[in-house]
Amino acid sequence: MVSIFRPSDFHVHLREGPILNHSLNENLKHFQRILIMPNLSNPITNSKILLNYRNQIEEIGSNQMDILFTVYLNDDWSIKDLENSYQNNLFFAAKLYPKNATTNSTSGVGDIRKLSKHFEILEKNSIPLCLHGETIAPFDDPFEREKIFLNKELVWIQNNFPNIKITLEHITTKDAVDYVKENKNIGATITVHHLLENTNSFLGDLLKPELFCKPLIKNRSHQLSLQKAALSGNKKFFFGSDSAPHLSKKKFNSQCCAGVYSSKYGVSNLIEFFSSNNKLKVLDKFLSINGNGHYSLDFNKKKITYKKIKNFKFVSKTRCNQDYLIHYNHYNAFWLLNK
Numbered sequence: 001m002v003s004i005f006r007p008s009d010f011h012v013h014l015r016e017g018p019i020l021n022h023s024l025n026e027n028l029k030h031f032q033r034i035l036i037m038p039n040l041s042n043p044i045t046n047s048k049i050l051l052n053y054r055n056q057i058e059e060i061g062s063n064q065m066d067i068l069f070t071v072y073l074n075d076d077w078s079i080k081d082l083e084n085s086y087q088n089n090l091f092f093a094a095k096l097y098p099k100n101a102t103t104n105s106t107s108g109v110g111d112i113r114k115l116s117k118h119f120e121i122l123e124k125n126s127i128p129l130c131l132h133g134e135t136i137a138p139f140d141d142p143f144e145r146e147k148i149f150l151n152k153e154l155v156w157i158q159n160n161f162p163n164i165k166i167t168l169e170h171i172t173t174k175d176a177v178d179y180v181k182e183n184k185n186i187g188a189t190i191t192v193h194h195l196l197e198n199t200n201s202f203l204g205d206l207l208k209p210e211l212f213c214k215p216l217i218k219n220r221s222h223q224l225s226l227q228k229a230a231l232s233g234n235k236k237f238f239f240g241s242d243s244a245p246h247l248s249k250k251k252f253n254s255q256c257c258a259g260v261y262s263s264k265y266g267v268s269n270l271i272e273f274f275s276s277n278n279k280l281k282v283l284d285k286f287l288s289i290n291g292n293g294h295y296s297l298d299f300n301k302k303k304i305t306y307k308k309i310k311n312f313k314f315v316s317k318t319r320c321n322q323d324y325l326i327h328y329n330h331y332n333a334f335w336l337l338n339k
């Protein structure tokens with residue numbers, strides 16, 4: 001048996017339409033709080049789109065879980081609308097995507113220096129900034145984009161807006177781990193699939209489209225740095241699944257979409273990972289304490305228990321809109337939440 005606080009996931013894509021229904025209901029089973037991402041097919045770049053998305057989610061039902069919204073930062077946002085929306089508690093954090101860095105990021109930012117006025121609003125109102133930390137220059141190697149982003153873009157933001165609280169999302173490299181450790185006012189999310197997979201499992205043998213995501217899964221030595229950071233309990237590192245469902249026809253075709261849908265077995269995989277490393281005592285830090293601490297949020301401290309099930313029959317996919325959503329799972333062991 002393992003007793004933990006009900007987890008928080010500080011980076012989730014719920015999507016829209018039929019997928020939203022599935023992904024939201026899946027998240028309701030596992031988490032007490034989620035921070036959801038704004039890269040809809042029509043990204044959240046004004047208060048009207050934001051309100052519309054909030055309403056869609058409320059209609060499905062979300063009252064047992066705290067849902068925090070992000071907005072999609074680009075120059076479509078008028079400064080006034082951004083500031084008013086925040087002051088009216090319509091969103092919690094702003095998300096910055098470099099243009100075309102990942103799924104639905106064509107409205108992202110080409111040159112972050114052009115967003116100075118928006119950064120000033122974040123700094124003035126203490127709005128957290130969530131970063132997809134990859135560069136987008138055409139000759140930057142996809143495996144190096146995160147590392148290049150640190151020195152080229154992140155340093156610039158931190159030098160010019162030192163008081164913005166930053167989350168470097170879904171980190172994948174030792175370089176990012178070191179940067180976050182060494183700098184002030186910055187924390188980082190780590191996904192379950194970046195912790196448990198590496199380039200060998202992703203493309204060392206047969207290519208696995210279900211593990212294709214941005215930033216790309218990196219090699220074993222980067223993976224070990226992420227594992228060390230998560231298992232250390234260091235308050236700067238916490239869970240953000242980047243769970244990102246796509247219909248299987250969009251994953252298994254000649255132009256595979258980036259995203260790993262891990263909501264269903266993510267918590268079970270993390271319990272097994274911490275347990276097999278004899279680090280269950282720091283699991284609450286990674287799943288609850290550090291992320292909520294980073295964002296200065298209180299959370300429900302009632303413990304819930306999980307028990308390990310042998311020979312569990314995993315569900316690999318869920319029917320959705322005449323197609324399927326494929327679930328990520330790493331281990332043979334399953335940790336079941338006691339009802």
Ligand SMILES: [Zn+2]
Nearest residue numbers: 011013037242
């Ligand atoms: Zn994401």
